[in-house]
Amino acid sequence: MTGPLLAADLVTLIGRGWDIRAASAVLARHQIRRGEIDKSADERLRAWAADIVPVFRAETVDARCAEINRLLAAGVGAPYLTTHDSLRPHLHFVSDAHDVIARVRAVTAGGLALFVVESEGARLGVCQREGCQVAFVDTSRNGRRAYCSAKCGNYDAVRRHRAPFSRR
Template structure:
């Protein structure tokens, strides 16, 4: 789920309006992206990719989510292969290690989102329902019905609805 968590972090970085080369580099390093040599041009390309990632979280149905993930796979995933480098157990790579950092990020996010979408049956990815929030999330709850990014946003929204109802 590394690529899925990376997708969330990149989309939320862009959504918060905090995008910069250094901030994006920090996200990559936090998610263990090796050789994160991010130039200004690469940071711009990564931000464009990040905006395409958001479409997966915004999808209103499993079919729309599958279409969004398929577009990412077509644009970002190469030929998958198994590897056991650095003493790690066997795992998939969707791009060769020789690709630049943006190519590797595209591959790992597209590939991971595809696996997650299959396992979650097209659900469990979303955008916070609180008006004005826009934070994306992965729903790891038991029942899979999460609609807010955090309990705080859910509580804020409940208080707002309560106050609006009382005024009416």
């Protein structure tokens, strides 16, 4: 699940205003090994994050699949199974010998592809509350999430409820 969650955090970072320290923190939070980034890597990572945005904003399954196919073509090498660091078997989409940005590109593209297969093309989005730019991976039971959090959903519900009264 690292790939889609990392992708969502990178997309959110684009929406909130990119910062190299915040980008480094995102990589650390998702346990991207050797995830230190310098100014050059930061620029490449920000460009990749911008490339991911259309996946979360896609309005149809076909559009989402086309966007992920674009990412796969740009970011994935030859997938292979590994059990490094005493972890259970998992997929890597490029060799660990690649730099951190190549590995982030691979894990996000490959992870998004696997997630979209399992979720039948849905369950990725950006919060529907006006002004909120948080991207999310919907792991709810019913798969109909429209907001990044209950707080944003409640805020928007109150706004919609009050809207008719504000027109008086």
